[in-house]
Amino acid sequence: MDARFTAEQDEIRGALRDLLRRRCGPRELRRALDTPAGHDPDLWAALAGRLGLAGLALPEEYGGVGCSATELALACEETGRVLAPSPLLATAVLAAPLLLALGTEDQRADLLPRIASGTLTATLAAPPATALALTCGNEGEWAGGGRAGGVQARLVPATGGAAGADAAWRLYGQVDQVLDGHTAGLLVVAAHAGGFARSRTLLFLVPGDAPGLVRTRQTALDATRPRACIQLRDVEAGLLGGDDEADVLGALARLGDTVAAVLACEAVGAADRALERTVEYVGQREQFGRVIGSFQAVKHRLADVYVQLQAARSAAYYAAWAVGQGEQRVGGLALAQALEALRTAAAEGIQLHGGIGFTWEHEAHLYFKRATGDDLLFGPAHRLRAHAADAARLFERTEVTV
Numbered sequence: 001m002d003a004r005f006t007a008e009q010d011e012i013r014g015a016l017r018d019l020l021r022r023r024c025g026p027r028e029l030r031r032a033l034d035t036p037a038g039h040d041p042d043l044w045a046a047l048a049g050r051l052g053l054a055g056l057a058l059p060e061e062y063g064g065v066g067c068s069a070t071e072l073a074l075a076c077e078e079t080g081r082v083l084a085p086s087p088l089l090a091t092a093v094l095a096a097p098l099l100l101a102l103g104t105e106d107q108r109a110d111l112l113p114r115i116a117s118g119t120l121t122a123t124l125a126a127p128p129a130t131a132l133a134l135t136c137g138n139e140g141e142w143a144g145g146g147r148a149g150g151v152q153a154r155l156v157p158a159t160g161g162a163a164g165a166d167a168a169w170r171l172y173g174q175v176d177q178v179l180d181g182h183t184a185g186l187l188v189v190a191a192h193a194g195g196f197a198r199s200r201t202l203l204f205l206v207p208g209d210a211p212g213l214v215r216t217r218q219t220a221l222d223a224t225r226p227r228a229c230i231q232l233r234d235v236e237a238g239l240l241g242g243d244d245e246a247d248v249l250g251a252l253a254r255l256g257d258t259v260a261a262v263l264a265c266e267a268v269g270a271a272d273r274a275l276e277r278t279v280e281y282v283g284q285r286e287q288f289g290r291v292i293g294s295f296q297a298v299k300h301r302l303a304d305v306y307v308q309l310q311a312a313r314s315a316a317y318y319a320a321w322a323v324g325q326g327e328q329r330v331g332g333l334a335l336a337q338a339l340e341a342l343r344t345a346a347a348e349g350i351q352l353h354g355g356i357g358f359t360w361e362h363e364a365h366l367y368f369k370r371a372t373g374d375d376l377l378f379g380p381a382h383r384l385r386a387h388a389a390d391a392a393r394l395f396e397r398t399e400v401t402v
Contacts, residue, residue, distance in 0.1 A: 005074075008067075008071070009070075009071055009074055012051075012056075012067075012071055012074065012075055013074055013075070013077075013078055015051060016047075016051060016053070016075055016078040016079070017078050017081070019046060019047070019050075019051065020078060020079065020081070020082045020084055021082075023040075023042075023043050023046060024040075024043060024082045024084045025082075026363050028040065028043075029082065029083060029084075029085070029224070029363075029366075032085050033085060033223045033224065036217070037182075037183045037226070038085055038180075038182075038183070038217070038223070038226030039085040039086050039087065039180075039183075039226065040085070040086075043084070043086060044086050044087060044088075044118065044121075045118060047086060047088065047118070048116075048117065048118025049117065049118050052064075052065045052116070053075055053088060053092065054088065054091055054092050054096075054115055054116055054117070054118045055092075055096075055112075055115065055116025055117070056071055056072050056075060056092065057069050057071065057072040057092065057096070057097070058092075058096060058100065058112055058115070058116050059100075062100075062108060062109070062112035062113050062116060063112065063113035063116035063117060064112070064116045065116075068324035069258045069261065069262065069320070069323045069324050070320045070321055070323070070324035071324075072092060072093065072262060073261050073262045073264075073265040073266075073316075073319075073320035073323075074265060074320060076088065076089070076093070076262050076263075076265050076266040076269070077265040077266060077268055077269035077316075078269060079266065079269070080265070080266035080267060080268070080269030080270040080273075080370075081269040081270060081272060081273040082273070083224040083270060083366055083367070083370055084224075085223075085224045085225070085226060087121040087123070087180045087183070087184065089179060089225075089262070089263075089266075090121070090122065090123035090124070090179040090180040090181075090184060091115060091120075091121045091122050091123065091180075091184070092115070093258070093259055093262050094122075094123060094124040094128075094179065094188075094255075094259065095115075095122035095123055095124050095184075095186070095188050096112065096115050096122065097255050097258065098124065098188055098203060098240065098251060098252075098255060099111055099112060099115075099122070099188070099240070100112065101251050101254075101255075102203065102240050102241040102246055102248070102251055103240055103241055104241055104242045107205070107238075107240065107241075107242075111186065111205075120185045120186060121180065121183065121184045121185050121186070122184050122185065122186040122187070122188060123178055123179050123180050123181055123184040123186075123187060123188070124178075124179075124188050124190070125151075125175045125178045125181060125187045125188065125189040125190065125206075125230050126142075126143065126175065126189070126190035126252075127142055127175070127176075127177065128177075128179075128259070128377060128378055129377065129378050129379065129383075130142045131143070131190055131252050131256075132252055132253065132255060132256030132259055132260075133249075133252065133253040133256045133387075134256050134259075134260060134332055134335070134378055134379075134384060134387065135379065135380075135383040135384055135386075135387050136383070136387055137387075138201075138249050138252055138253055138256075139249060141192065141199075143190045143191055143192040143201045150173050150174075150175065150190075150191070150192060151171055151172065151173030151174070151175060151189055151190065151191040151192065151232060152171070152172050152173050152191060152192055152193075153169055153170070153171050153191035153192065153193040153202060153204060153237070154169070154170055154172075154193070155167050155168070155169055155170075155193075156168055156169070156170050168236050169193075169204060169236070169237050169238070169239055170234050170235065170236055170237070171189060171191055171204060171206065171232040171234075171235045171236075171237050172232055172233065172234055172235075173191065173231075173232055174229065174230065174231045174232070175189070175229070175230045176218070176229050176230075177218070177227050177229075177377060178227055178228050178229070178230050179225060179226070179227050180226055180227070180228070181215055181227060181228030181229075181230050182215045182216065182217040182226065182227075182228035183208075183226075184208055185207070185208045186205060186206070186207060186208060187205070187206040187207075187208065187213075187230065188203055188204070188205060188240065189203065189204045189205075189206050189230075189232065189237065190202075190203055190248075190252075191203075191204055191237075193244065200244070200248075201248050201249060202239060202240075202244055202246075202248055203239075203240040203241070203248055204237035204238060204239055204240060205237060205238045205239075205240055206232070206235055206237045206238075210235050210236065210237075211235070211236075212232065212233040212234050212235040212236075213230070213231070213232060213233075213235050214230075214231040214232075214233065215228050215229070215230055215231075216228055216229045216231075220373065221369050221372060221373050221376070222366075222369045222370050222372070222373025222374070223366075223369070224366060224369075224370060225370070225373055225374075225377070254328065256331070256332075257323055257328050257329060257330065257331040257332070258323045258331065259331070259378075260319065260331025260332050260334065260335040260378070260384075261316070261319035261320045261322070261323045261330070261331040261334060261335075262320070263335050263338070263374065263378060264312070264315065264316035264319055264320075264331065264334040264335040264337070264338040264339075265316045265317070265319075265320055265338075267312070267316070267335070267338035267339055267341070267342040267370075267371070267374065268309070268312055268313045268316045268338050268341065268342075270342050270345075270346075270367055270370055270371075271309050271312065271338070271341045271342040271344075271345040271346070271367075272309060272313075272345075273367070274342070274345040274346050274349045274364070274367040275302070275305050275306065275309060275345045275348075275349070277349060277363075277364075278302065278305075278345075278348065278349040278352050278353065279293070279302060281352065281353055282298055282302070282352055285354065292352070298352065301348055301352070302348070302352075304344075305341075305344055305345050305348050308340070308341045308344055308345075309341050309345060311337065311341070312334075312337045312338045312340070312341035312342075315333065315334040315337045315338065316334045316337075316338050318330065318334065319331045319333075319334035319335075329388065329391055329392070332384045332385075332387060332388045333384070333385065333388050335378065335379070335381075335384055336379065336381035336382075336384040336385050336388075337381075339371060339374055339375050339378075339379055339380075339381050339384075340381050342367070342370065342371040342374075343368070343371040343372070343375070345367070346364065346367040346368035346370070346371050347368060349364050349367065349368075350364045350365065350368060
């Protein structure tokens with residue numbers, strides 16, 4: 001493994017950091033969060049159109065850049081530094097890989113070029129930690145159970161006919177905590193089909209303006225990750241891939257490792273910025289006639305944060321490289337370490353900023369909320385580690401005969 005960044009990776013990171021420095025400062029961030037969409041459409045147009053971020057990991061034949069998930073993860077490290085609210089995670093990390101892996105040629109040719117250009121945003125309507133097998137296996141009934149427990153799918157024959165070529169899929173149910181679900185132009189909905197006798201989880205494509213679709217933006221702890229409650233009231237949907245025998249659960253589990261690696265890099269970027277701001281502040285704030293950064297106790301606390309951050313960065317970079325090479329089961333552990341590093345960096349930042357660190361006007365609380373929100377949405381860290389240990393059979397008892 002060559003740990004050095006390539007010239008292309010350095011160029012992507014540099015161009016993105018420069019754009020975000022100019023277009024996503026603290027004032028711009030606050031302004032975007034107060035809009036109905038929860039993000040700045042002009043910033044998204046620049047990220048997707050000018051830098052090609054939405055299609056960074058998509059093949060060139062579909063209008064993408066042709067890079068791997070590694071470059072996408074490194075790009076998300078930069079967006080994480082400024083907590084940039086955008087449909088990037090939902091569109092390019094959650095939805096687009098599923099369309100590429102499971103979609104028919106017609107579906108890919110229709111949807112992926114629009115995603116790559118930024119004119120179409122998409123998201124995955126499913127509980128992320130469970131559906132992506134981050135904290136447990138995804139073979140359970142998380143997609144079914146009606147409105148209270150997920151989404152049900154049924155195949156309805158055409159009027160006066162039998163189920164066949166003219167039959168249509170109809171969805172009924174509810175999904176909470178859907179990232180950018182209130183603004184996405186396309187929903188990839190996980191639903192339970194087949195009833196008890198032939199139970200299976202399938203993925204369906206639902207346009208954002210479909211009749212019977214009700215989308216309500218939710219008030220989230222982390223406002224920088226807008227999310228929505230999705231209700232489907234007998235909504236007509238298209239089957240992703242056109243084949244109800246596709247290995248949907250396997251595709252979701254494979255995607256989960258990539259998502260975890262991307263989120264780990266994003267969390268490392270946020271933790272790095274939180275530590276950077278804290279170091280700047282303790283070098284300016286004075287107490288007892290000295291800057292507080294000169295006190296040994298403060299130095300020790302920041303040193304501990306730095307060591308934890310660097311360990312998380314190494315794990316996140318390895319995970320980003322590994323998923324680009326097709327290696328599995330590395331993202332969850334990296335994400336657990338990165339989330340803990342972000343939580344520690346954000347908490348210490350609030351404490352060492354003193355009274356101003358607890359105010360609504362300061363950005364310190366936004367980083368702490370990002371750590372807590374991601375922990376609730378994709379973790380928590382101890383369950384990420386427990387699932388990785390179970391998958392590796394680390395604590396499985398074996399009898400040795402002598």
